Amino acid sequence: MIQKKICMVGVFATGKTSMVRQFVFSKYSEKYHSTVGVKVDRKDVDVQGTTVRLLLWDLEGRDGHQELQTSYLRGAAGILYVVDGTRRETFDQLFELRTAVNSAIGAVPSIVAVNKADLTDQWQITDEELDTLDASQWHQLKTSAKTGQGVEETFSWLAHAMLKGGQS
Amino acid sequence: MNDRSSPAMDGSVLDVYGLTDVGRKRETNEDQFVVALMRNSLELEHTSLDDTASLNQLGQSAARLLMVADGVGGSAGGGLASRSAVEALTEYVGQTAGCYYRLDVDTEHEFLDQLEAAVRKAHERVRSHTPKGRGPATTLTMVTLVWPRGYVIHVGDSRGYHWRAGRLRQFTQDQTMSELLVDEGVMTEEQARDSGMENVLSSALGADYIPSIGLIDFRVDDVLLLCTDGLTKHVSDEEIAAILQRETTAESTCRALVDAALEGGGSDNVTVVVCRMVPPAIGLSGDSSPAS
Numbered sequence: 001m002i003q004k005k006i007c008m009v010g011v012f013a014t015g016k017t018s019m020v021r022q023f024v025f026s027k028y029s030e031k032y033h034s035t036v037g038v039k040v041d042r043k044d045v046d047v048q049g050t051t052v053r054l055l056l057w058d059l060e061g062r063d064g065h066q067e068l069q070t071s072y073l074r075g076a077a078g079i080l081y082v083v084d085g086t087r088r089e090t091f092d093q094l095f096e097l098r099t100a101v102n103s104a105i106g107a108v109p110s111i112v113a114v115n116k117a118d119l120t121d122q123w124q125i126t127d128e129e130l131d132t133l134d135a136s137q138w139h140q141l142k143t144s145a146k147t148g149q150g151v152e153e154t155f156s157w158l159a160h161a162m163l164k165g166g167q168s
Numbered sequence: 169m170n171d172r173s174s175p176a177m178d179g180s181v182l183d184v185y186g187l188t189d190v191g192r193k194r195e196t197n198e199d200q201f202v203v204a205l206m207r208n209s210l211e212l213e214h215t216s217l218d219d220t221a222s223l224n225q226l227g228q229s230a231a232r233l234l235m236v237a238d239g240v241g242g243s244a245g246g247g248l249a250s251r252s253a254v255e256a257l258t259e260y261v262g263q264t265a266g267c268y269y270r271l272d273v274d275t276e277h278e279f280l281d282q283l284e285a286a287v288r289k290a291h292e293r294v295r296s297h298t299p300k301g302r303g304p305a306t307t308l309t310m311v312t313l314v315w316p317r318g319y320v321i322h323v324g325d326s327r328g329y330h331w332r333a334g335r336l337r338q339f340t341q342d343q344t345m346s347e348l349l350v351d352e353g354v355m356t357e358e359q360a361r362d363s364g365m366e367n368v369l370s371s372a373l374g375a376d377y378i379p380s381i382g383l384i385d386f387r388v389d390d391v392l393l394l395c396t397d398g399l400t401k402h403v404s405d406e407e408i409a410a411i412l413q414r415e416t417t418a419e420s421t422c423r424a425l426v427d428a429a430l431e432g433g434g435s436d437n438v439t440v441v442v443c444r445m446v447p448p449a450i451g452l453s454g455d456s457s458p459a460s
Contacts, residue, residue: 037384
């Protein structure tokens, strides 16, 4: 079976763990548990008739301007960046995070999940700002780990991109 | 004090110790712990060569297996469950230990799979004692430390803590019914606290179990603590952090933690395993690099 490692990267409390929980277990919890180190889960998905085991490495969220612990990224075939639409700083740090990831492991397929789409009335990021991601060839999807909106599609898009070997 | 200790100061810069105590209310101790060194290395005994220091680097290929388990089930069943689980795990992990020194990006997940398979076998071993129904069960918090990475497998409500530069963080999530019901949105945290279900396990070896898997990269000066709930029932996270900060050896840290639990009431068996990542400058035998 083909196995692909995906690292979930982002600022703390953007919903990385909740996205994995929704994707793997179809569950959501309002209670916040901060991740220490890495939480590892896996899920098998079908990509055009091929079963791919996704190894999901949910990395501890970046707190302040601490360095991203790049040792966890080794061997990643794809990166899922998670932004909290209700917190502007999580978007502001995105490009810095991408630079750190690319310096550590080079360019691999990646996608940005702009999470908390169930709270769009509280968003601090405009559609115009999100368009800048498209302009820099960075695929993005609006997601809600709470309702499940966009979660399956996000992982599916990344799985396809990893198999194609694209770099988003 | 009815304690069993496992000094593990082997000359590396990992200072490890384990300690368990029956507590002040219970008559039997149903907790277990293991601190084990796994080696796959060449160690010089006698040689005519001058530069033995560089050759002894080969002797640093070592990993640590650390675990605590808290049996539940009463009437000695809990003790049987925790003992069976740690015996089985030590046996199974020992059989597959040879692969840790070959760890790389491609084999890391195989290694995690093997650790998880060992936990599954331990679960089956515990279940074999009561094939016809619900029987004793046990928690498990296990870290396989292949410096600097710790591979974590966790089931139940024993805990793992990571201390770094004065900051203590719990890296395991309690698998109890109260936590589960809060997670599912059935109860608020306040209701859960009053529900009496904070000690009812939602996942345990020997019963329904869902292992949580993770990893942590450690640094010199970090401290790793594994403990059963006999500690955390009586000693707050703030007190634990203060003890980890104050004490300077794994043994003294274990003793201070157990003493604090006993002073707090000692209502349950209490077990702790502490691993201190000692700076090279004050390494226990002057080693210049962390055990790898």
